[in-house]
Amino acid sequence: MKLSVNLERCIKAAECSTYHAELFAASDDGFPLVIVEEPEGEQLEDAEDAVRVCPGNAITLTREDN
Numbered sequence: 001m002k003l004s005v006n007l008e009r010c011i012k013a014a015e016c017s018t019y020h021a022e023l024f025a026a027s028d029d030g031f032p033l034v035i036v037e038e039p040e041g042e043q044l045e046d047a048e049d050a051v052r053v054c055p056g057n058a059i060t061l062t063r064e065d066n
């Protein structure tokens with residue numbers, strides 16, 4: 001699964017980088033940077049949680065063969 005952020009939807013609320021700092025870093029402009037683009041195992045579960053909590057619905061997990 002590929003983890004990505006749609007910056008056009010991101011409202012810079014920082015939930016992702018605050019609660020899942022192993023997956024996302026906050027950049028100087030307030031947008032998150034994806035650190036782990038292909039999370040597996042526990043990191044995949046954390047990525048799924050980030051998708052749920054993002055207030056902008058900006059975080060997606062997509063199958064890599066799509």
Ligand code: SF4
Nearest residue numbers: 010011013014016054
């Ligand atoms: S949680 Fe969603 S809206 Fe907030 S910074 Fe991360 S991607 Fe953007």
